[in-house]
Amino acid sequence: MWGAAERRAGRGRGPEAAAMGDRVWGAVLRVVAVQAAWALCWGQVRYSVPEEAKAGTVVGRVAQDLGLEAGEAEARRLRLVPGGRRASVEVSGASGALVVSSRLDREELCGKSAPCALRLEVLLERPLRVFHVELEVTDINDNAPIFRAIEEALNIAESSLPGSRFPLEGASDADIGANAQLSYTLSPSEHFSLDHQGDNDQSASLGLILRKSLDRETMPVHRLLLTASDGGRPSLTGTMELVISVLDANDNAPQFNQSVYKVKILEGSELGTLIITLSAMDPDEGSNSDIVYLFSRHVTTEVKEMFTIDENKGEIRLQGKIDYEEMDSYEIPVEARDKGSPPLSGHCKVVVEVLDVNDNAPEVRVTSLSVPVPEDASLGTVVALLSVWDRDSGSNGRVRCWVWPSGPFVLEATLSGSYSLVLRELLDRERVSAYEVEVRAEDGGSPSLGGRVGLRVPVSDVNDNAPSFAQAVYTVLARENNLAGAELARLWARDPDEAGNGRVSYSLWEGALGGGPGSWGSGTSGSVGGVAASSYVSVEAESGVLRALQPLDYEEVQVLQFEVRAVDAGEPSLCGNATVQLFVVDENDNAPALLPSAGGGSEAGSVSGEAGTLWAWASWGSPSGQVVAKIRAVDADSGYNAWLRYELWEPRGKSALFRVGLYSGEVSTARALEEADGPRQRLVIVVRDHGEPARSATATLSVSLVEGGEAALAAAAGSSSLLPRSLAGGESGSGPAAAAATNVWLVVAICGVSSLFLLAVVLYGASRWAPRAAVLSGPGPTTLVCA
Missing domain, CATH: 2.60.40.60 (Cadherins)
Structure with a gap:
């Protein structure tokens, strides 16, 4: 984004500014290259492979990417550290390549999570080194939409009014992204159409809309085909047949005031906890208005086991042990049915979001232990690899780890959930032959929970001859x-x-x-x-x-x-x-330095500097977006420390007449200028870099608002000294008196300039036609005559 902004700015600043932008862009590319080289040195490698890739497919040349020579991977025993979750990939010992070993199913590995990234640890022995490989399994459209049933029966009274809506259960697609974006079509029917509200999330609602009144005597049964298509290429489809039986009745169905209710509940809540009380209205009388509440026929077994509903009160209560780690949300389809003959029903959906509590302690596991440790091992030697995880989420799942007692070892985080036990002090086997340490973990819940694992690290002796x-x-x-x-x-x-x-x-x-x-x-x-x-x-x-x-x-x-x-x-x-x-x-030790300002075009006015203040002129009536000045600055640092942004410090708010380009430094009008805006506007512009902490420079820009002709004269003169003090930002009156004084000074200036021009012409002609004196003359001082 920064490079594009600089190139756009360079096109409007001339060849010199464009060349400087190219040099800055080249420096940025070199910084990015250095960072990429550093990332490789620290053992971070990323690959991507599509799911369902065949066994034997080469994902990446790990040995080559890690800088190993041919045959060195097998000699130094390059291998993949087994993790808690089956990775379906392995490292070939001969070639040092990461290959697919078994079927990769993104849905089985990650479900609906995106992106599906597997964190792998590659171990290189002799000497021991660990590299972290992130393998992203990309989704392919290998799952077609699936309905819960191949046929759904609906009972609709013939008295139902056009526009009535009957909820349908949508299809599900195990894929993610565009491959799981479902669209629905209904076979042609003059009586029904399809209504799909919301996105493909929990609150999405699919319904059947009655477009034309039904007549049971004409057609007692309607059979429609509902088709769900995903967004993959090619698209996959699933179908369900709708069997609609027309009931001969003349009443009103119960109606909820919402189609979707959303509630929240803490995991571990007591049995019998009230979730929500539903209420539906039925305008009928007598038994036709008596309503019973029950779960819809689309309800899942998990919902039936977890919740109960009171048929008369509409209260949904908790009857099972709710666990956020097992399921973080539930969809409860509810039906309100009256006691008419035949009974009619209204439908709604209750989405229960389970809130996480800190009920899981961190788990610490040693994935690799390299012992004994030589007593001449260098600082930073990796002694053990550990994995730490917490099933909770948010702050309850954020884990802090440390070594107790501190001793010569320290924990260093490599990736999220992965740690290395690293040597931070020199070892002496004659002093201590073995260390007993504990790796402890504590989460950020309240109260916090902890876990630990013990390690025994023996120290071995070595006998070298040369240093x-x-x-x-x-x-x-x-x-x-x-x-x-x-x-x-x-x-x-x-x-x-x-x-x-x-x-x-x-x-x-x-x-x-x-x-x-x-x-x-x-x-x-x-x-x-x-x-x-x-x-x-x-x-x-x-x-x-x-x-x-x-x-x-x-x-x-x-x-x-x-x-x-x-x-x-x-x-x-x-x-x-x-x-x-x-x-x-690099540190951010150089503040931005303001360059000599460059003015805009003839309509934009001109810019000059005097006593730390920049001057610019703009004519009344200038349209919104008219560039009146350009602030230029440079920073001797590099990278983000030299990336500058321009901010208008004063004045602020919606009443400001001008705005400043964030990265271009161009000062332009925020709206059309009027005489009522006054003769002068003072702008304070702050130039900041992106360093930590940021450094800045301040530029004060005084914009004089003049007539169009005066602005053109000021632009041609290129200096505030050619304008009266009232136009150059000095003290001036307001209203008609100030305008009259401005006109008088302008006339005096024009007359003075014209007189100087005529005097120069006369002197030049006299010097050309006057007789020359017969004297020797030598080089003399040069005189510059300006009109």
Whole structure:
């Protein structure tokens, strides 16, 4: 959206502004590419597969997308971690591809939920790494609409008036989206038509409308075919036959005041709780107006088991244990039947929405445990994978997890409901050989409920000869404007030898500096542009702490790549090295800067700056939408921190004469300008970026309202100094006196300009025809004559 707005703005600002917009758009594309690369580095991969895909269908090349070489997936045992719900996919050990292993039925996996996304966890051993794969199963139109019965019998009195409505039960479609959008058609009939009210939700109502009075003696039975078609391509259909028996009667059917009643009830409510009291009216007299209430013949077994209805009072009460996790809503079709002969009925539907309460404690399960943990394991090593879920919804289902006791481990959330038990402190097997920890979870209900699981993590000993880092490449994020001497990262190499052979010292090798767009990642050892990596960072020889020597500036340096070498004191010394990629993260440290304003066309007036105030002119009678000025600003930051928006701060409300384009900065009239609006309007415009926190700049725009000719003169002059003080935003009177003063100053200005022009012409002619003096002349000062 931002790129499109910038391109539209660029078309109206000339070649220079368009070129600047192209450069900004290119920078945005590069930021998006970097973010995509980061998402892959953190193990987030997404695939999509249609349901009913054949077994063996390749969903995606997981090994290739994770950056593994050929054969590396099998050697490092790339596998899919089994989850709580059958995924119907598996990872091929030979090719490292994610393939369909069994039938994928979106309706079986997700029901009506959309989108249908399966969260998978792919485990890569040697060393242990976990990647999260999101598999979206897309819907295909593989389910036709289905009616509850193939035939429905209706009894309709021949005295029923045209326009009477008789409810019908609609069809259901297990698909979602357009594939489940149902439309209904009725076989041609001169007596009946179909009425479908609302969308395909619980409150949708399908009914049969009587268009022409019935005559039982002419046709006692009507047979109609009701067809339901879904919105898929190709469309699937389902049919039901309507058998309508015409009853010979002359009375009125009971009528509810609503066709659909919606009520709410808390799950776990006591048995006998009153849900709703229904009331229907029948204008007949005697037994024909006596009404009994009962469930319609379309009622489901679940509704009968959960609710009861009082035939005489119309009270619906709870008779079963209601559970939100089993069903969050119920549809109760109710019939009000009189005691006439034959009896007539009115129908309505009661939709009961079940409200969730916190009646389920969080469940914690260990899906993978990698023990024992080597004592030289690097910080951030994943020890275990856990899944946490709560069957409740809303705040009752939001779970907070932590490790107790804290110790050397911490929980890190990877995806919703998935956590990694991560090493945050260095281990020492000689000090502690095993840890007993608990992962505890607590939901946000009131009162809150909790769950826990215990883990035993033993620590194993290792015996290396040369110093070794925990990982070959360290990726470090550092915010710009950091303090000099601040710790950026902590590198650690372990040598199991003793005495001097085990003493490790660290040193920094020069690396590459990335400064401009597209330059990061392309450097090798050494320096770029004559600037060495050691000018920005240093490594403490004893501790391996990476520190900043000076504040980093994202606008100057974006990526810094170098090597850290660990050398022991043995004879001969052995060494190990690691590559550090230091990414400078942009902060919103640059406020928007206002550029010299550019005026509009001859009708839009002109803009000039004086003492921090921008001036513009507009003529009375300018139509609504007339651009009178354009505020321009730039931001030295990048991405969202440099995305600017313009807001009119003063004046506000519906009485404002002008409005400002949110992203273009164009000031235009909100309605036609009139003389009654006064000679001048003062606008305060705030330019904000999208950073957190946002930075802003304020521009004050003074718009003088003048006659059309005066506005054209002001536009041609290009400066407020060419207009009287009353037009340039100074003090002025109001009413006829101010207009007269304005005209006098305008006449004086025109006469003065004309006199200067005539004087310049006369002087020019005199200098051309006057005899020249016979003297030598040299270069002299140049005189600029302006008319």
